[in-house]
Amino acid sequence: MDEEEACPELVEDDGSKIPVTIITGYLGAGKTTLLNYILNEQHNRRIAVIMNEFGQGDSIEKSMSVGQSGELFEEWLELRNGCLCCSVKDSGVKAIENLMEKKGKFDYILLETTGLADPGPIASIFWLDSELGSEIYLDGIVTLIDGKNCLRSLGEERPKGIINECVRQIALADLLIVNKTDLIEEDESMNSFANIIATKRSSGLEILSSRWSDKDTTSTSISNHLEQNVSTALIEFEGNIDLEPLETWLQDLLWEKNIKNKNNEVMEILRCKGQLSSRGCDKRILFQAVYELYDKVETTEWLENERRINKLVFIGRNVDHAILAEGIQQFILN
Numbered sequence: 092m093d094e095e096e097a098c099p100e101l102v103e104d105d106g107s108k109i110p111v112t113i114i115t116g117y118l119g120a121g122k123t124t125l126l127n128y129i130l131n132e133q134h135n136r137r138i139a140v141i142m143n144e145f146g147q148g149d150s151i152e153k154s155m156s157v158g159q160s161g162e163l164f165e166e167w168l169e170l171r172n173g174c175l176c177c178s179v180k181d182s183g184v185k186a187i188e189n190l191m192e193k194k195g196k197f198d199y200i201l202l203e204t205t206g207l208a209d210p211g212p213i214a215s216i217f218w219l220d221s222e223l224g225s226e227i228y229l230d231g232i233v234t235l236i237d238g239k240n241c242l243r244s245l246g247e248e249r250p251k252g253i254i255n256e257c258v259r260q261i262a263l264a265d266l267l268i269v270n271k272t273d274l275i276e277e278d279e280s281m282n283s284f285a286n287i288i289a290t291k292r293s294s295g296l297e298i299l300s301s302r303w304s305d306k307d308t309t310s311t312s313i314s315n316h317l318e319q320n321v322s323t324a325l326i327e328f329e330g331n332i333d334l335e336p337l338e339t340w341l342q343d344l345l346w347e348k349n350i351k352n353k354n355n356e357v358m359e360i361l362r363c364k365g366q367l368s369s370r371g372c373d374k375r376i377l378f379q380a381v382y383e384l385y386d387k388v389e390t391t392e393w394l395e396n397e398r399r400i401n402k403l404v405f406i407g408r409n410v411d412h413a414i415l416a417e418g419i420q421q422f423i424l425n
């Protein structure tokens with residue numbers, strides 16, 4: 092037998108372990124924006140992106156990414172079902188390894204958690220595996236802070252015994268990034284945090300080359316880390332939408348807060364995102380809201396024979412799927 096073929100395992104060098112960076116931060120803080128920034132930089136590295144979606148069915152995050160055509164990074168691995176640490180505790184690392192087996196090695200793995208995740212248990216998945224001789228290891232936790240809304244999310248009361256996940260995300264960070272600095276006044280800036288980088292649209296970071304301290308992130312004792320009151324509704328309709336009245340309705344929902352669920356409780360939307368097809372517009376309209384602030388941008392063109400599916404995901408408290416669907420349906424034209 093050819094000697095080179097004899098024991099291929101041994102040729103692997105020590106530097107072959109692949110770093111995983113967890114990108115966390117509250118709903119709408121700018122995690123996906125940061126991923127896009129990284130993927131669009133010249134990096135000459137093979138980067139795998141893993142997204143942990145919160146009950147969004149079809150992947151909206153993915154379609155929102157600049158790198159959607161796939162040249163910028165090699166592979167998406169989507170882990171749905173709400174919370175990564177609950178759903179894939181055992182299979183998460185395995186799934187990544189399988190992916191690498193199929194696609195070859197990556198230089199770097201970026202894992203975006205849901206905005207409602209406690210990164211502690213997720214981080215510990217990788218710690219456990221390093222003892223088992225896994226090929227991947229946790230490089231660090233980056234927490235994005237929404238400079239505009241974070242004080243509100245931090246201050247939100249939780250039922251007794253449940254830790255505010257926004258607090259956990261900050262507590263476990265190796266690196267904190269305060270984003271959306273364009274939306275905050277100079278004197279509101281938060282000097283009290285250590286190790287902060289202030290960014291606008293998550294840009295200006297040398298994130299791939301930086302190293303973070305190896306802080307102990309092994310705590311796994313939090314069982315109820317997802318706030319129970321927060322739920323999600325995915326609304327989907329085919330056709331063109333009458334954008335102007337829809338926007339007025341969305342403003343009622345987000346700003347006036349006068350749309351209620353069936354128990355007559357106000358729906359409190361923390362986050363909304365999705366794509367819309369507007370009559371007379373050849374492009375997909377990306378709609379996003381974080382609390383009251385919203386954004387709509389034209390993105391890629393609809394293909395000629397493509398079914399125009401409008402999709403909106405709402406994440407919040409007292410979210411009522413039927414009432415939202417009924418509300419939106421009034422603006423579908425055909």
Ligand SMILES: Nc1nc2c(ncn2[C@@H]2O[C@H](COP(=O)(O)OP(=O)(O)OP(=O)(O)O)[C@@H](O)[C@H]2O)c(=O)[nH]1
Nearest residue numbers: 117118119120121122123124206271291292379386
């Ligand atoms: N004004 C302003 N808006 C920003 C900035 N960074 C991101 N955004 C907007 O904030 C919204 C949310 O950004 P995302 O990157 O999708 O946030 P995310 O953390 O991935 O959101 P989830 O995954 O839903 O928790 C989008 O509408 C962005 O365009 C910023 O620096 N300034």
Ligand SMILES: [Zn+2]
Nearest residue numbers: 122123152203
């Ligand atoms: Zn995101």
